Amino acid sequence: MKTFDKQAALATTVADPRWAAVQARDARADGSFFYSVRTTGVYCRPSCAARPARPENVAFHASAAEAERAGFRPCKRCKPDQLSLAEQHAAMVTAACRAIEQAETTPTLEQLARPSGLSPFHFHRVFKAVTGVTPKQYATAHRSRRVRNQLERGASVTEAIFDAGYNASSRFYETANQVLGMTPSSYRAGGADSEIRFAIGECSLGAILVAQSERGVCAILLGDDPDALARDLQDRFPKARLIGGDHDYERLVAQVVGFIEAPAIGLDLPLDVRGTAFQQRVWRALREIPAGSTASYSEIARRIGSPKATRAVAQACASNLLAVAIPCHRVVRNDGGLSGYRWGVQRKRALLEREAQA
């Protein structure tokens, strides 16, 4: 029968560097090993505050499972079979970070704290202690990282914002300077370029946005939601500095609105038409369709000398930024059907009916 060799056990324990950690109750050693006490039958974490054991009764174990296999029970005081407080905090904060990253909108502090069972205040303190930032700062940093990645991959500003979970992009624009160091559009373009003045008004077709560069009117956008029009403009001119209209500018908008209401009178303003050579050809052909008549996509394709390019003609119509001024609403299907319209088929119908009556 094997007898307990007290002297040998004492020598083994004292020679082990882990014994110093146990004597010091060093919490930094928690998790890296456990120790058992032969006389009590329990095992502990190095930091356990229980009465110190005599070294000849101590053995070391790499894991809690190993200590249990050797026949020891977990100490009720330091609960070595459960996560340490530091580990619990780390797990809790990790879960909160994942929740922030996956949420559509940033969870509230209360929502983040709930699974941990801590008060929001306590949770906030623990989160900050573990990560060095507050949950809010973490969420902001995560979102701006996502927006930045998206923009670098070439996504539109609106896409990037919505993908990053900003539920209202106006909120993003408010914080954009802080987050990116400049506005999203100039970030994507790598810097500022031209200035574009714009204003939003109302016409019989709904909201209307008129934008003008140094060269001329560069966008006439129609829609239901003025904010969406402004975002669309920002997306279409990512390099430009957009400036909300001043008083003089309202006159231009009134002029364009007058033209929208009665297209036959024509728009006597310089246009700044930006597009590929092919698009420019299509748009020029569209401007030659008189008010009150229509043309099919394949007719336009023939007129520009590319009879097979019907689909590309349709795409050029869909890319038109100058509603009514470049009358893409006058292009219809071969069978006379209305087909699509960038600004809604209802508006297309209204425009065509109005022009037919004039």
Ligand SMILES: [Zn+2]
């Ligand atoms: Zn213990």
